[in-house]
Amino acid sequence: MVKRILSAILGLLLVAVPLWANDGGCMDTIETSAGDLQISFIGHGTLMFAFDGKIIHVDPWSKLADYAKLPKADLILITHEHQDHLDLAAVELLTKPGTQMVASRPAAVHLPGSLVMQNGESKTVQGLAIEAVPAYNLVHMRSEGVPFHPKGNGNGYVVTFGGTRVLVAGDTENTPELKGLQGVDVAFLPMNLPYTMTPEMVADAALALQPKILYPYHFGETDTARILDLLAGSGIDVRIRAMQ
Template identity: 40%
Template sequence: MKFKLIFTLLVSAVASIANAQRPVPDHEKTKGGELTIQPINHATMVLTYQHKNIYVDPVGGAEAFKGEPAPDMILITDIHGDHLDPKTIDAVNTKHAILVVPQAVADKLPNADKSKLVVLKNGESTTKFDIGITAIPMYNLPESPTAFHTKGRGNGYVLTFGGKKVYISGDTADIPEMRALTGIDIAFVCMNLPYTMDVKTAASGVLAFKPKVVYPYHYRGQDTGEFKKLVNAGDKNIDVRLRDWYAK
């Protein structure tokens, strides 16, 4: 009994250390209950709603998710290694998680359980665990066959939790499809050159579709303080939340 107690305390301590390296999670109220937002690193996060856990672009191995509950859904935006890591999926997936992916990602997961694989093209939608999921284009401008991100290959996503709409940009430029979004409550918007947008362009895009809350993410090497300044100069009512997605 004493050994079991000591073991439990050690596990708890390890989890606490891992969690201490991450930003404190945010909690948002929805009509269906609380949505918890836990940044992990770069483009990776965990969203929890109605006791269901969504891993977005899980990379970094099992170590990156210490202390986090197992995923019920894994959402992947693109084929690049900072979004798709089959070894991490294998490490964190308890075999019951649904994988929501674009076709290009599915092609790189030949051993995935097809009954757990949901493939969405840009513009397609589905509902899982009472969560609405719509695939949104993500691509570079100007469009080119040799661009880092070509139109139709990857997915951004709009998720609907109890009436609250959450936009995850994936790797995109300031594209018309993003600027045309409406009713977005929370947005995660990328910014890093030369792969996506610079700070000024990302701020311009955000001011076009005006989410209530925006998190800059996938921003390695960019000045998120300047992003906040630009967004709030254009619209002081947008809640720009700066979190350290690169904490060690």
């Protein structure tokens, strides 16, 4: 286990380089058939992608970065309506003429002019193919019979960058819809309790999806070494980044 932990740390040092020094972010670059995809790990459930001259922000949250210093968005993806995923102040700072927003229906209520995507829908936005994947709880409940994330409220998104399919799963558990996705190359799966998945649930979803690269994200205080143990020998490149 120690060897795997050291390997993950070494991978972080070699692959992730400072991007937004004032905000503690780092960046990975993934080659696609249409050029490099740059992934910025801002933290929690918040990401930024740069691809083909476009900037895509996912669930921007002012608590994590000074968005006045980050590139404006061509596209903003909002997974659901919770305040750590839908921050109107961050959205306003990132918006420029021509910015498009994609959101789940409950989130779109707060985002005039946004494009609503319901679970299971596919659209092309800013030249990118986007699929909305159901994101919800099966097990973890706010109270008896009341899940933290009810089915139908939230989306994950599969975005295709030059033939490379990237899943940002949103706040979800290892649902049948998630595990049934095909051809995912890069997967961001949440791993924090009590709101989303245990490491065991993440491993179950990852083994079904078989992505080339797995980024556990939105993991709070979860011991990330556990997912390295669970997926040892799976052939999945598990990359731990600063995504608390």
